[in-house]
Amino acid sequence: MSASTAVAALDRQQVLTTLGRHWNPTAALMLAATGRQLESHARGTEVFGEDGSRALDFAGSYGVFLVGHQNDAVRAAVLDALDTAPSLVPGTVHPATADLFGLLTEILPAGLDRFALGCSGAEISEIALRAAYLARPERRRIVIVEGGYHGKTLGALTVLGQREHRDDFAPADRDLVIVPPGDAGAVREAVAGRDVAAVFVEPVLGGAYLRVPPADFMPDVARACRQTGTLLVADEIQTGFGRTGRMFAIEHSGVVPDIMLLSKALTGGFVPVAVVAMSEEVLSDARRSPQWYPGVLDGTGGSALSVAAAAATIRVVRDQNLPERAETVGRALREGLHRAVREHPRHLVDAPGIGLMTGLRTRNPSVENLISMQMAARGIHLGHSLNEQMDQPVLRFYPPLTVSAAEIERVLVALDASLDWLDRRPAWLMRRITWLLRRQYRLPPTLVLKLMHSDLEVNW
Incomplete structure (x- = not known):
């Protein structure tokens, strides 16, 4: 049974009831309240709903679908691996693994040529932490950027720059230094005592914050790390492989970190x-630690399917010159978003971004939600911040790098119509909706559906 047939076989109420009872009742409630279609399948820049409707995907799972949904070249590589050796005995190396490592060596900055494979960004954040503590065994402190995101497993939470997610689970902050975004001076001060093992930083702060740092931020941070023997960990999980208009975001500043994180x-x-990706120097230092043993930096990744997908994706990005495309077509998208900010200052603060990693910083959560819902009604999916507690969340525009100029124009036309609709809403309504959004999880589900004029039932 195909995915679209499977979705069609269940009615909407049945699907949401199952999700609410066995997975996430809040997500099921939001799907019921907003009336958003359940996705049946996707292709290229489009996703298709349960009713056959189609929408442009400008959310991209926050960077995952960089080469589009169901990319032919990647799909062929995965199917070939599926026919040969989809699962490997631990310690076995598939030829596609060597292929992937060779490609990474070609595109990464010189010196970042020692690799460990994982299954998620959180897992490799933990591997990077282990490497930092092994390579700098006399140091326990870690510097992170406020708002930074490196995963939410228990180990990765220790370097999460979002207190609301970290504080209930992570150890006390005595070994953690949190610096403001883009503040190289704060980093210099933090590492000056030479007791910091590593600085974890996203070259472009992602998540609901989306901040492009000053041009001298990364070079200044790298210089401070070199002078104090501190390791620099660049998290390129969202920014890597062309999203920002370069193969990697660090290329905008010419910085070469000691460790780089790649996924999505x-x-x-x-x-x-x-x-x-690590340098030989990091690995050599780690091997001198009393805690070193073979496999201490291993991850759980490396199936033939995953490495084949990764190698094929790199080839698509490289052969189609997608980083340059991100810069070219991204310029039109960013110009359109900046124009929207100028024309609708009541609702929008600015349009941060670089390449095709961009968005709209909204005045409040209600504006973000209403724009997102209006765009969805016009067949455009955007990347919601999922953070109703922020005063000025960023609604993200992360399309595949294969997006066309015509599709970007379609999105900007839909955005103008959505903002014109929003202009006609009274200011008190924005305040009331923000109040409701920040309390939505404490409201009776039946009331939420009633307020949203949904005819579905909450029977989970």
Whole structure:
């Protein structure tokens, strides 16, 4: 049974009831309240709903679908691996693994040529932490950026720059230094005592914050790390493989980190995979630690399916010159978003971004939600911040790098119509909706559906 047939076989109420009872009642409630179609399948830049409707995907799972949904070249590589050796005995190396490592060596900055494979960004963040503590055994402190995101497994939470997610689970902050985004001076001060093992930083702060740092931020941070023997970990999980208009975001500043984290786009949208790239110097230092043993930096990734998907994705990005495309077509998208900010200052603050990693910083959560819902009604999916507690969340525009100029124009036309609709809403309504959004999880589900004029039942 195909995915679209499977969806059609269940009515909407039945699907949401099952999700609510056995997975996530809040997500089921939001799907019921907003009336958003359940996705049946996707192709290229489009996703298709249960009713046959189609929408442009400008959310992209926050960077996963960089080469589009069901990319032919990546799909062929995955199917070939499926026919040969989809699952390997631990310790076995598939030829596609060597292929992937060779490709990474060609495109990464010189010196980042020692690799460990994982299944997720959180897992490789933990591998990077282990490497940092082994390579700098006398140091326990870690510097992170406020708002930074490196995963939510228990180990990765220790370097999460979002207190609301970290504080209830992570150890006390005595070994953690949190610096403001883009503040190289704060990083210099933090590492000056030479007791910091590593600085974890996203070259472009992602998530609901989306901040492009000053041009001198990364070079200044790298210089401070070199001067104090501190390891620099660049998290390129969202920014890597062309999203920002360069193969890697660090190329905008010419910085070469000691460790780089890669995932999301690397999956090709097919199979979870993540890579830690390290320098030989880091590995040599780690081997001198009393805690070193073979396999201490191993991850759980490396199936034939995942490495085949990753290698094929890199080839698509390289052969189609998608980084340059991101810069070219991204310029039109960013110009359109900046124009929207100028014309609708009541609702929008700015349009941060670089390449095809961009978005709209909204005045409040209600504006973000209403724009997102209006765009969805016009056949455009955007990347919601999922953070109703932020005062000014960013609604993200992360299309595949294969997006066309005509599709970008269609999105900008839909955005103008959505903002014109929003202009006609009274200011008190924005305040009331924000109040409701921040309390939505404490409201009776039946009331939420009633307020949203949904005819579905909450029977989970």
